[in-house]
Amino acid sequence: xxxxxxxxxxxxxxxxxxxxxxxxxxxxxxxxxxxxxxxxxxxxxxxxxxxxxxxxxxxxxxxxxxxxxxxxxxxxxxxxxxxxxxxxxxxxxxxxxxxxxxxxxxxxxxxxxxxxxxxxxxxxx
Numbered sequence: 001x002x003x004x005x006x007x008x009x010x011x012x013x014x015x016x017x018x019x020x021x022x023x024x025x026x027x028x029x030x031x032x033x034x035x036x037x038x039x040x041x042x043x044x045x046x047x048x049x050x051x052x053x054x055x056x057x058x059x060x061x062x063x064x065x066x067x068x069x070x071x072x073x074x075x076x077x078x079x080x081x082x083x084x085x086x087x088x089x090x091x092x093x094x095x096x097x098x099x100x101x102x103x104x105x106x107x108x109x110x111x112x113x114x115x116x117x118x119x120x121x122x123x124x125x
Contacts, residue, residue, distance in 0.1 A: 001079075003091040009067040015077045019084045028063065028076035030055030036083065039073035 001008045002016050020036045027044040028035070031052035035041065048055060059076075066074035087094065 001083075002086045002088040003094060004088070005091045009075070011067055011070045011072050011075055012077055013088070015072050015075075016079055016083045016086055017088070022079050022081055022083065026050060026052075026055065028056070028059050029053070033076075033078055034080060036077035036079045038075070038077060040075075 002013055008016070015036050015038075018036075022034050023037050023041060023045070024032050024034050025041045025045045026032055026048040027041050029052050030048065030050055063075055066072075
């Protein structure tokens with residue numbers, strides 16, 4: 001979501017770069033989703049009905065105006081628990097890095113398994 005190609009609103013992109021906590025809420029859409037905690041979540045989460053897509057449509061104008069004005073307290077800032085680890089790089093760079101890291105992890109795992117197969121005393125029972 002921080003990649004330039006993502007089209008993420010500036011206010012959302014800025015929030016993703018912070019270590020702010022996240023929580024599950026229905027406040028913005030009526031459907032549970034994880035987002036960065038902001039004023040809207042704190043004020044309306046407890047009262048939010050499980051009414052998707054109705055709540056989504058009711059809050060859409062507010063969310064749109066908040067994105068346009070850059071107000072992070074009224075925007076659904078969807079994010080995972082480790083959102084601040086995301087980098088602001090082109091998607092191709094991120095995808096290449098993830099693929100390289102996955103290949104490296106697979107090589108290390110294969111090496112470990114190979115060593116265990118060669119040495120029966122090292123095997124887990």
